Every structure is written in structure tokens, then in C-alpha cells.
Amino acid sequence: MHSGRFDTSKIGAIFLPIILYYSDKFGIVIPLIGVSGMSDDYSASSIQVLEGLEAVRKRPGMYIGDPHDGSALHHCIWEVVDNSVDEHLAGYNDKIEVTLKPDGTLSVRDYGRGIPVGLHDEFGVSAAEVIMTKLHAGGKFDNSSYKVSGGLHGVGVSAVNAVSEWMDVTIHRGGKIHYQRYYAGVPSSPLEVIGDCDDTGTTISFKPDLTIFTEVLDFEFDQIDTRLKETAFLNAGLEIVILDERGEEEHSSQHLYQGGISEFVSQLNVTREAMHQEVIVISGEKELEIGTVTVDLALQWSSAFSESIRCYTNIIRNKDGGTHMSGLRTALTSSLNSYAKKKNLLKGESLSGDDVREGLTAIVSVKHPDPSFSSQTKDKLVSSEVTGIVQTVVYEKLGEFFEENPSVAKIVIEKALLASKARKAAQKARELTRRKGVLEGGGLPGKLADCQSRDPSECEVYLVEGDSAGGSAKTGRDRRIQAILPLRGKILNVERQKRNIVKVFQNNEIQTMIRALGAGVGNNPDDEGSFKPEKLRYSKIIIMTDADVDGAHIRTLMLTFIWRFMRPAISEGHVYIAQPPLYQLSKGRVNKYAFSDEERDVIIEELRAGNPSTKIGVQRYKGLGEMNPDQLWDTTMNPETRTMLKVTIRDAEESDRLFEILMGEDVPDRRAFIEKYAKEVTNLDI
Numbered sequence: 265m266h267s268g269r270f271d272t273s274k275i276g277a278i279f280l281p282i283i284l285y286y287s288d289k290f291g292i293v294i295p296l297i298g299v300s301g302m303s304d305d306y307s308a309s310s311i312q313v314l315e316g317l318e319a320v321r322k323r324p325g326m327y328i329g330d331p332h333d334g335s336a337l338h339h340c341i342w343e344v345v346d347n348s349v350d351e352h353l354a355g356y357n358d359k360i361e362v363t364l365k366p367d368g369t370l371s372v373r374d375y376g377r378g379i380p381v382g383l384h385d386e387f388g389v390s391a392a393e394v395i396m397t398k399l400h401a402g403g404k405f406d407n408s409s410y411k412v413s414g415g416l417h418g419v420g421v422s423a424v425n426a427v428s429e430w431m432d433v434t435i436h437r438g439g440k441i442h443y444q445r446y447y448a449g450v451p452s453s454p455l456e457v458i459g460d461c462d463d464t465g466t467t468i469s470f471k472p473d474l475t476i477f478t479e480v481l482d483f484e485f486d487q488i489d490t491r492l493k494e495t496a497f498l499n500a501g502l503e504i505v506i507l508d509e510r511g512e513e514e515h516s517s518q519h520l521y522q523g524g525i526s527e528f529v530s531q532l533n534v535t536r537e538a539m540h541q542e543v544i545v546i547s548g549e550k551e552l553e554i555g556t557v558t559v560d561l562a563l564q565w566s567s568a569f570s571e572s573i574r575c576y577t578n579i580i581r582n583k584d585g586g587t588h589m590s591g592l593r594t595a596l597t598s599s600l601n602s603y604a605k606k607k608n609l610l611k612g613e614s615l616s617g618d619d620v621r622e623g624l625t626a627i628v629s630v631k632h633p634d635p636s637f638s639s640q641t642k643d644k645l646v647s648s649e650v651t652g653i654v655q656t657v658v659y660e661k662l663g664e665f666f667e668e669n670p671s672v673a674k675i676v677i678e679k680a681l682l683a684s685k686a687r688k689a690a691q692k693a694r695e696l697t698r699r700k701g702v703l704e705g706g707g708l709p710g711k712l713a714d715c716q717s718r719d720p721s722e723c724e725v726y727l728v729e730g731d732s733a734g735g736s737a738k739t740g741r742d743r744r745i746q747a748i749l750p751l752r753g754k755i756l757n758v759e760r761q762k763r764n765i766v767k768v769f770q771n772n773e774i775q776t777m778i779r780a781l782g783a784g785v786g787n788n789p790d791d792e793g794s795f796k797p798e799k800l801r802y803s804k805i806i807i808m809t810d811a812d813v814d815g816a817h818i819r820t821l822m823l824t825f826i827w828r829f830m831r832p833a834i835s836e837g838h839v840y841i842a843q844p845p846l847y848q849l850s851k852g853r854v855n856k857y858a859f860s861d862e863e864r865d866v867i868i869e870e871l872r873a874g875n876p877s878t879k880i881g882v883q884r885y886k887g888l889g890e891m892n893p894d895q896l897w898d899t900t901m902n903p904e905t906r907t908m909l910k911v912t913i914r915d916a917e918e919s920d921r922l923f924e925i926l927m928g929e930d931v932p933d934r935r936a937f938i939e940k941y942a943k944e945v946t947n948l949d950i
């Protein structure tokens with residue numbers, strides 16, 4: 265995606281002055297040493313600084329992420345904001361204002377202590393200049409509290425400075441306003457006093473350097489808003505305001521959550537039915553030699569079936585969890601089992617991890633002086649000591665909570681027991697389905713028109729809505745590699761049958777699907793018959809429904825089933841959606857197809873070739889059944905020419921929520937939710 269805002273002719277103009285500036289700068293910086301009589305180290309260290317910044321400019325990917333995909337641009341914001349969040353964590357800042365300006369610049373203002381302005385002994389320039397220009401200089405001044413929030417790569421504001429065409433820092437501190445400007449990370453003059461003030465705080469403004477962000481996307485309000493909302497949730501009492509001054513009309517958003525992560529959990533559960541009113545809040549800490557590890561959790565069970573646990577280390581989301589997640593899981597299972605056993609609620613059974621986590625919404629936030637992650641992107645925490653710390657804190661505190669709130673404990677355990685029962689029933693039903701499949705000869709359903717090839721890598725199966733469309737598809741297909749499975753009418757909405765999974769497996773259409781795909785069903789790895797994508801008889805599962813509302817509904821029903829019971833088929837990219845055309849356009853013997861209204865208009869213009877009186881036949885397809893086999897092949901099924909959409913899942917947890925809300929039992933806020941997430945719904949529904 266290119267943003268049309270930048271043209272390359274401007275890039276040269278911006279780039280040149282910076283280069284010149286650089287070489288100039290060496291000439292200016294070095295004589296300065298003599299003037300102010302600073303240490304001999306100065307020239308060496310400032311050259312080091314320049315070399316550091318130059319390294320960032322040469323290989324920005326190593327510091328701020330890939331500058332070509334738009335994520336790096338936003339990492340710059342997180343990096344700058346994180347410094348202000350640190351001031352909050354240190355106890356000095358309760359407000360951050362982020363402003364998106366019409367000229368493509370961004371500014372972050374906080375009301376903290378202000379970056380120190382005094383002379384830095386070692387470098388002989390203001391401490392502010394050191395922080396703004398030296399990599400990793402962030403926490404050096406304040407050993408009493410370690411730097412907690414870290415930015416994606418924890419490189420500090422200097423890395424952002426290096427990749428900015430210019431950056432301004434304005435510091436309110438000690439009754440004075442201090443100001444300094446940098447170009448490409450290089451100061452244009454020393455920090456200077458430009459006025460008086462009676463407050464404290466720091467404002468950092470910057471303009472991303474277009475020679476580095478070559479495929480810059482604009483700053484995205486929604487992305488910034490979502491991320492900073494999360495930051496506000498994780499920092500109770502910190503107000504974050506985002507102001508977008510770029511459009512015709514300004515718009516802004518404000519986040520302040522006194523309840524912190526507990527409010528976060530309530531908010532995540534807004535669309536769900538909570539099983540107990542109060543969010544359970546747990547915190548604890550442990551002293552290590554390197555500093556204190558603190559653990560904060562908020563938990564609430566809802567009547568939903570999926571679990572949603574979000575993990576953070578130093579305010580950074582770890583989307584793949586890690587040692588804090590496993591500590592929580594272990595403690596939950598043992599804590600619920602031991603409480604239930606003590607109260608005689610188990611009757612000899614035991615609760616599995618899946619059972620106790622069903623319907624759980626939780627946040628785990630760990631603060632750690634020196635965390636380790638599995639990768640640069642910090643998706644997974646690997647610091648091994650955290651498992652035990654979280655486990656101990658949760659086991660103890662949750663036990664206490666249950667003792668003090670026996671009614672909540674009872675609800676949670678009953679829910680887990682129900683989950684356990686449903687799981688066992690489902691397993692039996694699956695076995696039955698499988699056995700039945702075998703008894704009915706070869707296991708393949710009669711309705712399936714299979715393909716000739718037995719090599720799954722080249723085989724595809726079309727799940728087709730309705731018998732008549734199925735008929736055209738059977739005739740029109742390439743029978744060597746294409747199989748057709750017609751499914752009659754609406755398949756069962758599995759999202760509404762969670763408590764009655766047996767019914768799901770008794771459903772004819774679902775049994776037919778399971779047997780045709782031949783790869784098992786269910787996501788429980790301990791169950792021998794669970795879904796195994798490597799056993800799929802086809803490498804492509806193509807959902808082909810009418811291009812209307814009903815078709816979209818049936819498609820979502822199929823997807824919901826696959827998502828719930830054959831998830832790896834989606835995550836490993838086996839599921840596709842066929843794109844039948846909406847219109848046939850004809851002029852004489854020439855036939856063309858249009859897949860959207862816009863395309864229809866373009867083709868009509870083309871066929872008219874400048875003569876508005878040319879007669880064009882326009883046929884709107886209401887359903888697949890209206891196409892004859894040849895048309896269906898030409899437009900939708902021919903692998904050489906068709907377009908299909910691949911179903912991808914960007915965020916499993918978000919998809920869970922979407923299916924839950926769109927397809928689940930009546931939810932009070934469903935409408936509001938659909939409106940809010942309409943964009944994502946379209947993506948998911950593709």
C-alpha cells in the first residue's frame with residue numbers, strides 16, 4: 265500500500281541537506297570542546313553517538329522494525345510514549361497527550377519531571393542531549409527505579425530521533441522552558457532556555473524521515489488509539505489523550521482507567537455474560553537479586569466457551585504468552601482442583617486445564633527488571649523464574665479469594681465441571697461419528713462427488729450450498745482434482761450448541777463434512793481422533809456459496825464450524841472462499857463477468873467502446889444455481905483464471921470473540937459491537 269502523499273522528487277531535497285549537515289556537524293562539534301573546556305573524551309564520545317545514530321539510519325530494521333511495512337512508523341510512537349509511561353511508573357506523570365499534526369508530524373507531551381537539563385559529566389553536554397542522542401541512554405540517570413516500559417526494542421527515543429527528519433524536545437523544568445532541535449538525530453545547537461513556566465513535563469515532536477520510511481503509511485488513528493487504550497488500562501490513573509488534527513474536523517479520544525487491568529477485564533467481558541460480578545484481582549511480588557518482579561492479575565469467568573488470557577511484560581503485550589502464562593495455567597488448575605476437592609465438589613473426578621479455563625477472561629501483567637523474550641518482537645516471555653513466581657502468587661491468592669468468596673468459587677467450579685462433562689460427551693459423539701462412517705462403507709459420504717487423484721496436495725473440495733448449484737459444479741469441474749460436496753440448506757450453528765455438542769455431531773451436514781475431509785474433528789490433542797491437518801484428503805477446502813446475504817450466512821456457519829472444530833485447517837491456510845461473479849455482461853457473442861458493481865460499470869464502458877447506444881446485456885446472478893456448468897467453471901472454478909480468497913486469522917483471540925458474538929446466544933450489545941467492529945467483520949467474513 266502506497267500512500268500517495270509523498271513523491272520521490274521531494275525525498276532528494278530532504279536527503280541532501282542531511283548529508284551535508286552531517287559532515288558539517290563534525291566540524292562544529294569538535295571545536296566546541298575547546299570553547300567550553302570539556303573533557304577530552306567529548307569528541308570521541310560524540311563521534312560514537314553519531315556512529316550509533318548512523319547505525320540506526322543504515323539498518324533501521326534492527327532497531328525500530330521494518331521501515332517498509334508501516335509498523336516501524338508506529339513503533340516510533342510507542343518508543344516515545346514509553347518514556348512518558350516510565351515517568352508515570354516512577355510516580356510523576358498522570359497525563360500524556362499525543363497529537364497527530366496535518367504536516368505528518370507527531371508530538372507527545374507528558375507532565376512528568378521533565379528530562380534532566382543539567383550538564384552530563386561524562387559527555388559534557390546536557391543530560392537531555394545525551395538521552396536524545398545516545399542509544400539505550402534511557403534509564404541511566406535513575407538507578408532507583410529501573411526502566412519498566414521498554415518500547416518494542418527498548419532502544420529509546422534516540423533511535424526515533426535518528427530516523428526523524430527533525431525532532432524537537434521542549435522541557436519544562438525548574439521554572440524554565442528548555443528547547444533543542446535535532447536533524448536526523450544531530451543537534452542543531454545546544455539545549456537553550458526559551459522562556460519561563462510554572463509546571464513540569466516534556467514534549468517530543470518529530471517528523472519521520474521519508475528517506476528511511478520509503479513506503480510510509482500515514483499514522484493511523486485507530487491503531488494508535490487501540491494501543492494507547494491498552495497502555496491506559498495497564499497504567500491505572502494515567503490519562504492518555506489522542507488528538508487528530510489532520511482531517512477536516514479534529515477528532516480526539518481520551519482514556520483514563522482508575523480501575524486499571526480490572527477495568528480492562530470488565531471491558532473485554534462487556535459483550536459476554538459474566539458468571540460472577542466482581543473481577544478477581546491478584547497481585548504479589550518477589551525480590552530477586554537484580555530487582556523486584558511484580559505480578560498483577562485480573563480474572564473473570566463468563567458464560568462464553570473460549571478463553572481469553574492476555575499477557576504483558578513491562579506493559580508490552582506478549583501475544584504468544586510465555587512463562588507468566590504457564591505459571592497462571594498451572595496455578596489455576598491446581599488451585600481449582602484443590603479447592604473443589606476440599607469442598608467435596610468433585611466426586612472423584614478431576615478438572616483439566618481446558619475445563620478450568622473455559623470462559624475465563626484474564627490479564628497477567630508482570631514487571632521485571634531484566635526480562636528475556638524468545639524474539640526481538642517480545643511475543644513470548646521466556647524468563648524461567650517467572651513461572652514459579654506467578655504460580656505461587658496465583659495459587660495462594662486465588663485460594664484465599666475462594667475461601668472468602670465461596671459463592672464465586674462454587675459458580676466457577678460448577679462451570680468447569682460442566683465443561684468437563686461436555687468435553688467427555690463430545691468425545692463419545694465424535695467416536696460414534698467415526699464408527700458410523702466406517703460402517704457405512706469406506707467412510708466417504710454418498711453425496712460427495714470425489715476427485716480421481718489421491719494426492720491431497722493437488723486435490724480440492726468445494727463445499728457447495730444447495731443441490732442445484734452442486735449439480736452444476738459436479739458437471740463443470742475438473743474431476744481429476746476437484747471434488748464437490750453439496751450441503752443442503754443451513755448447517756447447524758455450532759456456536760449456539762456449545763453445551764450440547766452431541767447435537768453438533770448428530771447433525772447430518774456436519775457428519776458429512778467430517779467424513780469427506782477425513783482428517784478427524786476436534787482440537788483436543790489428547791484425543792486420538794482430533795483434527796489433524798496432515799490427514800486432510802484435500803489441500804484446499806473451498807467454500808462456495810451464493811453471493812447474497814443468505815450465502816454469506818451459510819459461509820459464516822461453515823467457517824464457525826471449521827474454526828471451532830478444525831482450527832488448524834484455517835491457521836495452516838487450507839480454507840478458501842470462492843468468488844462467483846455478480847453479473848454477466850454480453851455484447852453479441854462476447855461474454856464478460858463482473859465481480860462488483862464498479863467492475864460492472866467499467867466493463868460496460870469497455871464494451872460500448874465509446875458508443876453509448878451499443879446494447880449490452882446485463883444479467884445479475886442471484887445464485888450459483890443460475891449459472892450453467894460452463895459458466896461456473898469459467899468464472900469461479902477454473903484454477904487458471906479464478907480468484908479465491910484465503911481465510912486467514914490475524915488474531916485468534918479476536919476471531920474467537922467475533923464468532924462468539926456474531927453467532928452466539930443473544931448478547932445485549934451485539935448490535936453495538938457489530939457496528940464498532942464492522943471493519944473487522946468484513947475482513948473475517950471476506
Ligand code: 0RA
Binds near residue numbers: 376377379403406
Ligand atoms: C531521565 C531521568 C529522569 C527523567 C527522565 C529521564 C525523563 C525522560 C523522558 C522522556 C520523555 N519524557 C520524559 N520524562 C522524564 C528523572 C529526572 C529527575 O530525577 O528529576
